[in-house]
Amino acid sequence: DTGVSQDPRHKITKRGQNVTFRCDPISEHNRLYWYRQTLGQGPEFLTYFQNEAQLEKSRLLSDRFSAERPKGSFSTLEIQRTEQGDSAMYLCASSSGQGSIYEQYFGPGTRLTVT
Amino acid sequence: AQTVTQSQPEMSVQEAETVTLSCTYDTSENNYYLFWYKQPPSRQMILVIRQEAYKQQNATENRFSVNFQKAAKSFSLKISDSQLGDTAMYFCASAASGTYKYIFGTGTRLKVLA
Numbered sequence: 001d002t003g004v005s006q007d008p009r010h011k012i013t014k015r016g017q018n019v020t021f022r023c024d025p026i027s028e029h030n031r032l033y034w035y036r037q038t039l040g041q042g043p044e045f046l047t048y049f050q051n052e053a054q055l056e057k058s059r060l061l062s063d064r065f066s067a068e069r070p071k072g073s074f075s076t077l078e079i080q081r082t083e084q085g086d087s088a089m090y091l092c093a094s095s096s097g098q099g100s101i102y103e104q105y106f107g108p109g110t111r112l113t114v115t
Numbered sequence: 116a117q118t119v120t121q122s123q124p125e126m127s128v129q130e131a132e133t134v135t136l137s138c139t140y141d142t143s144e145n146n147y148y149l150f151w152y153k154q155p156p157s158r159q160m161i162l163v164i165r166q167e168a169y170k171q172q173n174a175t176e177n178r179f180s181v182n183f184q185k186a187a188k189s190f191s192l193k194i195s196d197s198q199l200g201d202t203a204m205y206f207c208a209s210a211a212s213g214t215y216k217y218i219f220g221t222g223t224r225l226k227v228l229a
Contacts (some may be wrong), residue, residue, distance in 0.1 A: 032216060042206050042219030056216065104217065106160040
């Protein structure tokens with residue numbers, strides 16, 4: 001299966017701890033996106049990479065959040081000093097830079113629970 | 116700013132029947148794209164259908180079709196011959212041309228009844 005993968009699928013952490021999530025996009029996709037989805041809501045855009053460059057960040061991405069895509073392949077999303085309000089599903093998506101550039105392919109998500 | 120509104124939190128339909136999910140949006144952009152995504156329980160989101168705003172013809176994909184009313188800023192999804200596997204959350208989304216972030220609605224939970 002060459003779809004978007006995310007690791008871990010579930011993460012439980014205590015308030016104040018740091019967590020890091022990984023996303024592996026479809027191999028030929030140069031664009032990568034992070035979204036956050038809370039219960040009963042649609043996904044909300046967090047940030048976007050084209051290759052290794054982070055081109056856009058949402059206001060939702062506070063200074064406790066940092067995302068990287070060091071070699072233009074996989075990406076990591078780190079949350080420092082987690083708060084209960086960070087509990088959500090974190091979705092990664094990728095898209096090609098050619099043809100249907102607006103079609104994003106989503107991963108299964110990482111569900112974060114902060115206790 | 117773009118917004119997407121889905122006013123039906125939950126819907127149900129009998130197997131083999133037809134159901135329509137509503138979506139309205141607001142944008143000041145001239146060029147944009149609209150999408151319907153399906154999120155089955157505990158599974159990842161997949162694209163159901165896509166519409167380019169500059170195209171007047173409504174998109175269709177097998178049993179799925181849209182009713183795109185640009186002036187009314189409406190983008191509804193019709194599912195014909197509903198199947199049990201159509202049970203899922205359905206999200207409407209928009210993306211302005213030149214940007215890559217999707218703006219999602221809050222979703223409609225569809226249950227297909229046997």
